[in-house]
Amino acid sequence: xxxxxxxxxxxxxxxxxxxxxxxxxxxxxxxxxxxxxxxxxxxxxxxxxxxxxxxxxxxxxxxxxxxxxxxxxxxxxxxxxxxxxxxxxxxxxxxxxxxxxxxxxxxxxxxxxxxxxx
Amino acid sequence: xxxxxxxxxxxxxxxxxxxxxxxxxxxxxxxxxxxxxxxxxxxxxxxxxxxxxxxxxxxxxxxxxxxxxxxxxxxxxxxxxxxxxxxxxxxxxxxxxxxxxxxxxxxxxxxxxxxxxxxxxxxxxxxxxxxxxxxxxxxxxxxxxxxxxxxxxxxxxxxxxxxxxxxxxxxxxxxxxxxxxxxxxxxxxxxxxxxxxxxxxxxxxxxxxxxxxxxxxxxxxxxxxxxxxxxxxxxxxxxxxxxxxxxxxxxxxxxxxxxxxxxxxxxxxxxxxxxxxxxxxxxxxxxxxxxxxxxxxxxxxxxxxxxxxxxxxxxxxxxxxxxxxxxxxxxxxxxxxxxxxxxxxxxxxxxxxxxxxxxxxxxxxxxxxxxxxxxxxxxxxxxxxxxxxxxxxxxxxxxxxxxxxxxxxxxxxxxxxxxxxxxxxxxxxxxxxxxxxxxxxxxxxxxxxxxxxxxxxxxxxxxxxxxxxxxxxxxxxxxxxxxxxxxxxxxxxxxxxxxxxxxxx
Numbered sequence: 001x002x003x004x005x006x007x008x009x010x011x012x013x014x015x016x017x018x019x020x021x022x023x024x025x026x027x028x029x030x031x032x033x034x035x036x037x038x039x040x041x042x043x044x045x046x047x048x049x050x051x052x053x054x055x056x057x058x059x060x061x062x063x064x065x066x067x068x069x070x071x072x073x074x075x076x077x078x079x080x081x082x083x084x085x086x087x088x089x090x091x092x093x094x095x096x097x098x099x100x101x102x103x104x105x106x107x108x109x110x111x112x113x114x115x116x117x118x
Numbered sequence: 119x120x121x122x123x124x125x126x127x128x129x130x131x132x133x134x135x136x137x138x139x140x141x142x143x144x145x146x147x148x149x150x151x152x153x154x155x156x157x158x159x160x161x162x163x164x165x166x167x168x169x170x171x172x173x174x175x176x177x178x179x180x181x182x183x184x185x186x187x188x189x190x191x192x193x194x195x196x197x198x199x200x201x202x203x204x205x206x207x208x209x210x211x212x213x214x215x216x217x218x219x220x221x222x223x224x225x226x227x228x229x230x231x232x233x234x235x236x237x238x239x240x241x242x243x244x245x246x247x248x249x250x251x252x253x254x255x256x257x258x259x260x261x262x263x264x265x266x267x268x269x270x271x272x273x274x275x276x277x278x279x280x281x282x283x284x285x286x287x288x289x290x291x292x293x294x295x296x297x298x299x300x301x302x303x304x305x306x307x308x309x310x311x312x313x314x315x316x317x318x319x320x321x322x323x324x325x326x327x328x329x330x331x332x333x334x335x336x337x338x339x340x341x342x343x344x345x346x347x348x349x350x351x352x353x354x355x356x357x358x359x360x361x362x363x364x365x366x367x368x369x370x371x372x373x374x375x376x377x378x379x380x381x382x383x384x385x386x387x388x389x390x391x392x393x394x395x396x397x398x399x400x401x402x403x404x405x406x407x408x409x410x411x412x413x414x415x416x417x418x419x420x421x422x423x424x425x426x427x428x429x430x431x432x433x434x435x436x437x438x439x440x441x442x443x444x445x446x447x448x449x450x451x452x453x454x455x456x457x458x459x460x461x462x463x464x465x466x467x468x469x470x471x472x473x474x475x476x477x478x479x480x481x482x483x484x485x486x487x488x489x490x491x492x493x494x495x496x497x498x499x500x501x502x503x504x505x506x507x508x509x510x511x512x513x514x515x516x517x518x519x520x521x522x523x524x525x526x527x528x529x530x531x532x533x534x535x536x537x538x539x540x541x542x543x544x545x546x547x548x549x550x551x552x553x554x555x556x557x558x559x560x561x562x563x564x565x566x567x568x569x570x571x572x573x574x575x576x577x578x579x580x581x582x583x584x585x586x587x588x589x590x591x592x593x594x595x596x597x598x599x600x601x602x603x604x605x606x607x608x609x610x611x612x613x614x615x616x617x618x619x620x621x622x623x
Binding site for chain 2: 004005006009010011015016021025029032036037039040041042057061066081082100113115116117
């Protein structure tokens, strides 16, 4: 049931991409690196190249983690909507099929300084 | 000569009848359905409204007398607290962060509960129910008022209290409580009763009162303790009303069981997410701690909650669906939320801090399986960054859960090293969640939750990501209300004033 109501009721989504002044939301998180309490929310134009997202806001945001300097972005494993996925760094978010409010995750096997005190 | 006849006084029973049941009448020129249009669409079947007993048998005149007496005592103590610089008796001004969160997130909830009970008092047909809801509506607005008055004295001396109403509507960490009440108020009358009367008042209230009222007592906050005492006698009535409602629904018709169970599942989880803030207050923000969140959960969640659900089992009710996931989260949630509050402290109307070595030793003792293993390494690293002169700030805003609206800080139930990612697509739009519990709630009524006003996406929709403009809009004074406690104006003032009160400096 879409909603329990007295009569037919249709909601209006608040966060449609149309409301973001030509940009879109993308969520990015680094698996097992919980110094960052939650996935990052980025708001970027869909024409942004994926490489720009990584080299710009993402690389800056992950700096406080002691593993940050050791990330080899060519070796990183990516997931989109929790499925393995390979981005094209030279193409745009839109061309990479990254939709509004999509969640991207990346993994860096072997880098896990703050994961836990084993 | 006429004899003046003494009027016979009404007996208690008669008085109760006249002041409650006698107030109800059968409508003459409208159908009952037209007068009470909202009691059927949720699917709850009721055959006899008179079966809803008001267990307190309190009449309105007695109610006013009672409450007026409590009010007099309350304000006498609040005045004394203000006149005697009661704020300098606090263990430490760090304690104020817990109060600020309470004032911004929870007190407005009392006001929302007032509005809700006023509404359902009109929507329910039974007279016993109407009178009970009316009293609770007045209780709740009184709680909101007395809390605000109790804390207003701190506003004269400390930062972060001044814009609590704007913070409630606009800031991000309060939206978990705001959305809880908005969700309840947008529901039908029976669901509202489960949400507030049962889940909030009955299942969760102890977990809220222990850190807040006992926490106040432990930390020298007489104003808040006084409010707690004043409210406590009302709470007993509220809890009974919530439980009465559940039993009434279940006894009226067997078809009500699956609906009621669904609401219990939903509102337990929504309430549990609100308690996330509370767990953090208990474990991190009280300078002198009452008990750990884990210990409180054992007593009030496992023991009391367990007994309640054993009692309800005879109606066919089972413990809430999210119970096991909740249990798995207990040793993690306060740490996960505090790490978030600290790294986003540029956007909070209260101060946070890196736990001291003593604090961390206490946390390690209270959370032997989790603190040293998962959370100490992060705090130690944050300490290092601070010592190096590059204090840790996470300027990446957070992904919020579409349902509970908290930043998605929670981990997989079975893997505390991995953030929990859940998403769904509805009518071509993608939605993100912090947990299975929140995703299930969304998927049951998507048309409701797609409308959620989420503070962080809103920052980009409405203010184009301008943090300074956002601070003005939420009433946050940068460099004053927010940031680390160490070096804050609150810290400086408290030390100075207390020094003047206790020494000759």
